[in-house]
Amino acid sequence: MTLLRRHWPSYLPWLLAFVILLAIPFLFYDWGKGRHSGFVLTLMSEIGVMAIFALSYNMLMGQAGLLSFGHAVLLGMGAYCAAHVVLLVKAGTIWLPTELVPLAGGLGGLFFGFVFGWLVTKQRATAFAMITMGLGELVSSAALMFMGFFGGEGGISIDRVMDTSLVGVKYTSPWQVYCLLLVWAFIAAVLMKLQTQTPLGSIANATRDNFERAQFVGYDPRMVRLYQFALSGFFAGIGGGLYVLIYEIVTFDTVSAGKSANALLAVYIGGAGGFFGPILGTIVVVLLQSGVSLLSNAWLLYVGILFIVMVMYAPGGLIGLLFMHMPIWRAGRMRELLLPYARAFPPALIVLLGFVLLVELASFTTIGAAQGKKFSIGGHLIDTTAPLPWVIALAALVLGALWLRREARGFRERWDAVTEAIKLKGAMS
Amino acid sequence: MEVFVVSLLNGLVYGMLLFMLASGLTLILSMMGVLNFAHASAYMLGAYFAYTISVYIGFWPALVIAPLLCGLIGAAIEMFGLRRVHRNGHIAELLFTFGLALLIEKGVQMTWGLLPVPYRVPELLDFPLFKIYGTQFPAYRAFMLVISALMFGAIWLGLTRTRIGLVIQAALTHPDMASALGHNVPRIFTLVFAAGTALAGLAGVIGGNYQVTEPAMAFTMGPIVFVVVVFGGLGSLAGCFIASILMGLIQTFAVVFDVSLADLLAKFGYTVTSSTPFAEVLNVTLPRVGALLPFLMLVLILVFRPRGLMGTRDT
Numbered sequence: 001m002t003l004l005r006r007h008w009p010s011y012l013p014w015l016l017a018f019v020i021l022l023a024i025p026f027l028f029y030d031w032g033k034g035r036h037s038g039f040v041l042t043l044m045s046e047i048g049v050m051a052i053f054a055l056s057y058n059m060l061m062g063q064a065g066l067l068s069f070g071h072a073v074l075l076g077m078g079a080y081c082a083a084h085v086v087l088l089v090k091a092g093t094i095w096l097p098t099e100l101v102p103l104a105g106g107l108g109g110l111f112f113g114f115v116f117g118w119l120v121t122k123q124r125a126t127a128f129a130m131i132t133m134g135l136g137e138l139v140s141s142a143a144l145m146f147m148g149f150f151g152g153e154g155g156i157s158i159d160r161v162m163d164t165s166l167v168g169v170k171y172t173s174p175w176q177v178y179c180l181l182l183v184w185a186f187i188a189a190v191l192m193k194l195q196t197q198t199p200l201g202s203i204a205n206a207t208r209d210n211f212e213r214a215q216f217v218g219y220d221p222r223m224v225r226l227y228q229f230a231l232s233g234f235f236a237g238i239g240g241g242l243y244v245l246i247y248e249i250v251t252f253d254t255v256s257a258g259k260s261a262n263a264l265l266a267v268y269i270g271g272a273g274g275f276f277g278p279i280l281g282t283i284v285v286v287l288l289q290s291g292v293s294l295l296s297n298a299w300l301l302y303v304g305i306l307f308i309v310m311v312m313y314a315p316g317g318l319i320g321l322l323f324m325h326m327p328i329w330r331a332g333r334m335r336e337l338l339l340p341y342a343r344a345f346p347p348a349l350i351v352l353l354g355f356v357l358l359v360e361l362a363s364f365t366t367i368g369a370a371q372g373k374k375f376s377i378g379g380h381l382i383d384t385t386a387p388l389p390w391v392i393a394l395a396a397l398v399l400g401a402l403w404l405r406r407e408a409r410g411f412r413e414r415w416d417a418v419t420e421a422i423k424l425k426g427a428m429s
Numbered sequence: 430m431e432v433f434v435v436s437l438l439n440g441l442v443y444g445m446l447l448f449m450l451a452s453g454l455t456l457i458l459s460m461m462g463v464l465n466f467a468h469a470s471a472y473m474l475g476a477y478f479a480y481t482i483s484v485y486i487g488f489w490p491a492l493v494i495a496p497l498l499c500g501l502i503g504a505a506i507e508m509f510g511l512r513r514v515h516r517n518g519h520i521a522e523l524l525f526t527f528g529l530a531l532l533i534e535k536g537v538q539m540t541w542g543l544l545p546v547p548y549r550v551p552e553l554l555d556f557p558l559f560k561i562y563g564t565q566f567p568a569y570r571a572f573m574l575v576i577s578a579l580m581f582g583a584i585w586l587g588l589t590r591t592r593i594g595l596v597i598q599a600a601l602t603h604p605d606m607a608s609a610l611g612h613n614v615p616r617i618f619t620l621v622f623a624a625g626t627a628l629a630g631l632a633g634v635i636g637g638n639y640q641v642t643e644p645a646m647a648f649t650m651g652p653i654v655f656v657v658v659v660f661g662g663l664g665s666l667a668g669c670f671i672a673s674i675l676m677g678l679i680q681t682f683a684v685v686f687d688v689s690l691a692d693l694l695a696k697f698g699y700t701v702t703s704s705t706p707f708a709e710v711l712n713v714t715l716p717r718v719g720a721l722l723p724f725l726m727l728v729l730i731l732v733f734r735p736r737g738l739m740g741t742r743d744t
Binding site: 065067119120122123125126127129130131133134135137138141142145146257261264268298300301303304305307308311312315359362363366367 | 462464510513514517519520521523524525527528529531532535536538539540541542543648652655656659710713717718720721724725727728731732735
């Protein structure tokens with residue numbers, strides 16, 4: 001109790017976030033029909049699962065500096081384990097409340113995290129990236145080969161209504177599943193946050209920052225990597241268990257390289273440095289994926305561009321960009337940046353629109369035409385083979401870029417002046 | 430016997446194709462430590478460029494123009510992209526090329542569509558060269574062998590007989606020392622990167638119509654090329670060559686022999702039934718394992734012998 005009281009202020013934002021996330025679906029509640037919006041619930045559930053997955057990925061990438069290309073293996077193995085547990089419960093072989101299915105996934109993830117981790121953690125840096133890629137390809141080809149465990153191409157379908165609930169809920173509606181997901185997501189996120197403060201979490205940071213020195217101090221970096229990998233597998237497995245409950249099916253897609261890439265993109269776009277970076281990145285990626293792909297098939301292109309821009313210009317990710325404003329905010333000088341931001345906004349918007357238009361034009365002429373889709377903006381049908389829209393898009397892109405470059409120079413000067421002034425003030429006081 | 434000879438030839442053709450891809454990647458990885466995920470994308474771009482050029486001008490100009498285009502793209506990537514992210518370390522470079530590979534795949538999908546394009550063998554070479562035990566050997570495969578052998582010779586001569594080749598060799602094993610001696614290592618790297626991408630493009634030109642030219646071809650070829658590079662070992666072109674041929678042979682032969690572990694056990698008088706433990710694993714036939722073998726090799730090599738076949742240092 002004393003522990004709780006002492007840390008009370010740091011628990012408050014979590015509680016607040018929980019309440020907000022619980023309330024968001026009600027914003028889209030259809031009062032006339034008396035039911036939740038299915039699209040919003042699906043979207044939020046997807047974000048929840050992928051956020052846990054991205055956070056567990058960041059245990060490797062952010063905390064231990066390990067770049068994995070096969071993290072979906074842990075998510076997928078957790079999901080398969082959870083699916084088999086559900087099947088066993090249905091058959092009456094074992095008894096397990098529905099609420100604990102994600103835990104079964106987590107234990108599966110922990111087990112496979114330990115087994116696979118024993119192999120892959122022999123290496124670090126680039127070799128680790130390669131060996132995890134090999135593992136990912138290995139497992140995803142094995143998933144198509146062995147029918148017994150993986151169910152081949154069809155995957156394994158389950159029915160989540162099990163009559164074994166602890167709280168007497170049947171989980172027939174997406175809303176009930178969403179509530180369960182939210183509880184598990186918060187348990188997982190809090191545990192992962194606490195893990196960063198354990199000795200293991202700190203030593204993982206040490207091996208990331210100075211590998212040799214951590215060795216000198218007397219820690220075996222290999223074991224640190226292994227424990228970190230296995231724990232990360234546990235949390236990814238929880239995500240897998242939730243995945244099974246939401247979609248009621250698990251296919252080889254969950255262990256595929258594409259899923260692993262999703263986690264990598266989300267973590268890097270959001271920022272691997274801060275704890276909440278991956279969550280931010282997941283929200284961006286999933287929104288782009290679900291929101292944009294309704295119109296075109298190019299969401300991965302946008303995500304890819306965002307990713308490359310982050311790698312080239314902002315290695316700290318979105319959260320890093322936010323953190324950069326912290327000293328200025330604390331000094332109360334954000335107001336001075338308002339004008340430069342306002343000036344840079346129109347050209348940035350023009351560049352963005354020009355680029356999006358160009359991408360959409362291209363994708364509708366080739367992919368869209370093959371699928372029989374037509375490109376229309378606000379009811380106006382646009383002929384993608386006519387030169388005019390292409391010229392407009394290109395002109396917006398090029399002219400906007402030139403304008404943005406000019407404004408960016410002014411912005412940089414302003415930014416440097418403000419940060420310099422704050423630094424000087426800090427040094428004097 | 431006939432199956433053996435035909436598979437040997439096919440494996441050789443595939444192995445040489447792999448070498449054309451892997452040689453550039455080995456040079457890039459050994460010299461600058463950049464694991465170039467976009468390398469197989471250059472292979473795909475080469476195939477697509479060649480397809481478009483062969484539609485308008487013909488296959489033979491494409492054989493020259495498409496690799497050159499790929500080389501130019503490679504040089505641009507190195508100069509405007511990689512150099513910028515270089516200061517953030519190897520992981521950042523790797524991530525950059527990874528993002529690039531994603532973008533190129535999407536770009537290809539948006540330019541040429543999701544379905545495979547009808548990129549075919551030129552008519553001039555579309556005839557069976559000779560018959561071996563009743564199986565025809567297409568002239569195009571012989572042409573592929575010739576091109577890759579020529580390329581192999583050119584690389585070997587370039588690396589051993591020219592001044593720049595010697596510097597590249599030096600930079601391969603001792604990049605810091607080479608730059609300390611006054612050689613412009615970044616410029617050499619741009620050159621190697623461009624040449625490597627051009628080679629990958631060439632592989633795409635002659636491999637695109639041998640296999641299928643589709644948007645997924647980069648992501649199916651990429652990991653296999655990585656396996657070859659790791660298997661061959663860092664800093665060793667000879668190792669890379671052996672690994673390529675070996676991988677080509679393994680993948681070809683794996684498809685041919687329709688046997689499983691259960692068959693092997695049956696020879697020793699042990700029958701596998703459905704109640705045997707691991708029956709499913711034992712019953713999997715070799716052609717189905719074929720796709721899995723390279724990655725099993727990758728994991729095992731990185732765990733037990735990280736320096737590969739003939740590598741000079743650990744991966």
